[in-house]
Amino acid sequence: MHMSDALLSPKVGLTMWALTASSIGWAARRLQTRTAMLNVPLMGVAGAFIFAAQMINFSIPGTGSSGHLGGGMLLAILLGPWAGYLTLASVLTIQALFFADGGLLALGCNIFNLGFFTCLLAYSFIYRPLIGTRPSSNRVFWISILACTFGLQLGSLGVVFQTTLSGLAELPAKPFALLMQPVHLAIGLMEGAVTGLLINFLRKAEPGLIVENTDSHPLRGRGLIVALFFGTLLVGGGLSLVASENPDGLEWAVERTAGKEEISSAMSPLHRIAGRIQEMFSFLPGYDFTKSETEGGGDGESAAPLEATAETSVAGIVGSLMTLTLIIGVAVVLRLIQKRVGG
Amino acid sequence: MSHLEASYFDFGRLESLSRGNTLLHRLDPRVKVLTTVSYVVAVVSFGPHAVAALFPFLLYPITLCIWGRLPLAYMLKRVLLVMPFALMVGLFNPFLDREPLLALGPIVLSGGWVSFISICMRVFLASIAAFILIGLTGMPNVALGLERLKVPRLFVVQLLFVYRYIFVLTEEAVRMMRAYTLRSVHGRRPGVRVFSLLVGHLLLRTLERARRIYLAMSCRGFTGEVRTVRVFRLRLADVLFLSGWLGLFSLFRYQNIPALLGRFAGFAP
Numbered sequence: 001m002h003m004s005d006a007l008l009s010p011k012v013g014l015t016m017w018a019l020t021a022s023s024i025g026w027a028a029r030r031l032q033t034r035t036a037m038l039n040v041p042l043m044g045v046a047g048a049f050i051f052a053a054q055m056i057n058f059s060i061p062g063t064g065s066s067g068h069l070g071g072g073m074l075l076a077i078l079l080g081p082w083a084g085y086l087t088l089a090s091v092l093t094i095q096a097l098f099f100a101d102g103g104l105l106a107l108g109c110n111i112f113n114l115g116f117f118t119c120l121l122a123y124s125f126i127y128r129p130l131i132g133t134r135p136s137s138n139r140v141f142w143i144s145i146l147a148c149t150f151g152l153q154l155g156s157l158g159v160v161f162q163t164t165l166s167g168l169a170e171l172p173a174k175p176f177a178l179l180m181q182p183v184h185l186a187i188g189l190m191e192g193a194v195t196g197l198l199i200n201f202l203r204k205a206e207p208g209l210i211v212e213n214t215d216s217h218p219l220r221g222r223g224l225i226v227a228l229f230f231g232t233l234l235v236g237g238g239l240s241l242v243a244s245e246n247p248d249g250l251e252w253a254v255e256r257t258a259g260k261e262e263i264s265s266a267m268s269p270l271h272r273i274a275g276r277i278q279e280m281f282s283f284l285p286g287y288d289f290t291k292s293e294t295e296g297g298g299d300g301e302s303a304a305p306l307e308a309t310a311e312t313s314v315a316g317i318v319g320s321l322m323t324l325t326l327i328i329g330v331a332v333v334l335r336l337i338q339k340r341v342g343g
Numbered sequence: 344m345s346h347l348e349a350s351y352f353d354f355g356r357l358e359s360l361s362r363g364n365t366l367l368h369r370l371d372p373r374v375k376v377l378t379t380v381s382y383v384v385a386v387v388s389f390g391p392h393a394v395a396a397l398f399p400f401l402l403y404p405i406t407l408c409i410w411g412r413l414p415l416a417y418m419l420k421r422v423l424l425v426m427p428f429a430l431m432v433g434l435f436n437p438f439l440d441r442e443p444l445l446a447l448g449p450i451v452l453s454g455g456w457v458s459f460i461s462i463c464m465r466v467f468l469a470s471i472a473a474f475i476l477i478g479l480t481g482m483p484n485v486a487l488g489l490e491r492l493k494v495p496r497l498f499v500v501q502l503l504f505v506y507r508y509i510f511v512l513t514e515e516a517v518r519m520m521r522a523y524t525l526r527s528v529h530g531r532r533p534g535v536r537v538f539s540l541l542v543g544h545l546l547l548r549t550l551e552r553a554r555r556i557y558l559a560m561s562c563r564g565f566t567g568e569v570r571t572v573r574v575f576r577l578r579l580a581d582v583l584f585l586s587g588w589l590g591l592f593s594l595f596r597y598q599n600i601p602a603l604l605g606r607f608a609g610f611a612p
Contacts, residue, residue: 006433006465010388028495040497041560044504045512045553049546051505052512056520058538059531069542090501094509097477097485098357100425100470104383168391168462170439170455190535197539198546205547318608319601323398327405334409 003110003159005103009166016162017108023116024089027082043079047087050075051094060190067187072118073148073195077127077210085119113158122151137200144199145192152188156180355510357421357474360413361481366580367411372480372488374581378588379476385592386468391458395601397468403588404471413478418471425470426463433462482506491575511552516545 005013031039050071060067071091076084089111095101102110127147131140160180164173171179202209361368367375386400408415440455476485483503490499519541523533533541594600 004466005383005387005469006462008387010384013387014384024498025495028497032495032497040500041504041556042550042553044501045508045549045556047501047505048508048512049549051509052516053542053545055513055516056533056538056542058533058535060535086498086501087505090498090505093502094482094506097473097482098354100422100473103466103469104380104473105387105469168458169433169436170458171435172439193535194539194542197536198543201539201543202546205543206550209550317395317601317605319599319603319605320395320398322604322608323601324401327399327402330402331405331409334406338409338412 002102003106003113003162005106007163007166007168008103008106008109009168010105012162012166013105013108015108016112017105020089020108020111020116024086024111027086030082031086039079039083043083043087044090046075046078047091050088050091058194060186067190069194070114070118070148070152070187070191072114073123073127073144073151073191074198076119076123077144077195077199081120081123081128084123085115088115088119109158109162113155113162117154117158118148118151121154122147126150137203140199140203141193141196144196145189148192148195149185149188152184152191153181156184353421354513356417357477358481360478361484363412363479365411367407367479367584369580370479370584371575371577371581372484373491373575374577374585375476375480376485376488376492378585379472381589381592382472383469385596386465386472388596389461392454392461394457394461394464396595396599397461397464399595399600400468400592402591404468404475407475407479411475411479413475418474418478421474422467422471426466430463430466433459436462487575508552512545512549515548519545 050069053071054068057068072084072088075087078084079087092102092110092114093107096104096107096110127143130143130146135143157177157180160173160177163169163171163176169176199210382400382403386397389396404418405415407413408418436459437453437455440453440458442454480488483506486499486502486506489502490496523537523541527533
């Protein structure tokens, strides 16, 4: 599943952007110095191929649904992990721009979830070491299933983490993960099967192609991949600490709905004074006056937030309608100007 | 026309919009990329229950669609196609957060519904911004703008290549599928095995094509960079566009305009 802008907080989104951007920069530098020029057009056309292949759906046996190729593992096998990563990143960028698949802020997350875990991690640590030098077709098939499943499981965990850290979807991490992981297990198995069949077909049709194009030093980048992985874990852990410091519950929600200042200024002076007095006296617990004071403002304490919300919500709705009217007004004026100018 | 072909032509239409010649089309792509990104960040940076505060952000897509002569109905249709994917997770909100948050007379909206509406609005605003960027700029110019913004050149060249060949290869895929559909029973979708054979052949042709392209480009002196005649220079219009929108976005972000207007209209003390 693609991560979506709507489920993402800017903190998480921008962090993932920074991580992804630096990894892309690194991959680009590495490839620019090392690979032959042949790879530039090859990578481009392979990316376009993934795009075209995704337009063809296949039916999933046993179910009525259909699936399409993800392509991360295929690109990594064809082009090597780093070039594959870069290629998949460009495919995802174009999808984000043209189909809003995920969206612009979520692009960092998506490249990481679908590219990093599959092309770099699963390929370098599962596919590449296990495949050996002269693998049989069966071996290719099963290992690509294993690698794809692993990569997609990590990727969907990434979606769960990013969503939970952002805190926009109410679904807690555990049931969300229980929902996502089995679905992605099925997707991973299918993706692996299709990738394995494709690779076997290519090996039969054009022997030598796959060996030719793999990165000649596949082990070189591994240290960096591990570093990136743990770096992400660290950043993720740090972010979750920050996130849990947020005050929870209705108070926080109300504060966010209308903005802090709005609530405090929307309260009547009486409420404000009552609140301030209450605040003052809470520093002096057990003082007799406090009780009567809070009792006097007792209604205020329980009802004020709701009342204030109700008031701001009416104000908000009226205000939203006015805003919309204003915007439509601007639109109409623009149209008129355009007509006059356009003749 | 099959679904596949329809989506292919739809894909081409967004790009063809970018060949317009309005003031907005002529702006520097860098400026448009930066404005779009800051717009999305501003929209997304609101808390989970923000609904009213997001309304002013409609100004941006509406103004740009009209000014840039983008067909509003078409853009809306594209956005509606995107909505279902993003709403799958948000749909749980109304069931999980039942705390009453908004009271409109007798109707009490729970926090979950409010945040669900908020998610819908975010999807709408964020995705229409991306479509507007492409509709006003076109992918090749966006890519060149990215290069000027210090995105690694290899990645940019890569983007341009992928973009260029998407059309070529998709056409090939469409042809293959048409041939398959004509010969299959009831036009059923291919199974996994047939699919991998089909796609495998497409891949073989692709690789063959890549080789030809490489040779052709080597003959013409391609060294890994894309040279354009176009000179990128920031003009007054660019600066005004960027600073104007950034100013508006931060105003919308830090001042809840609908709440202010509502209070101005006398609905809150």
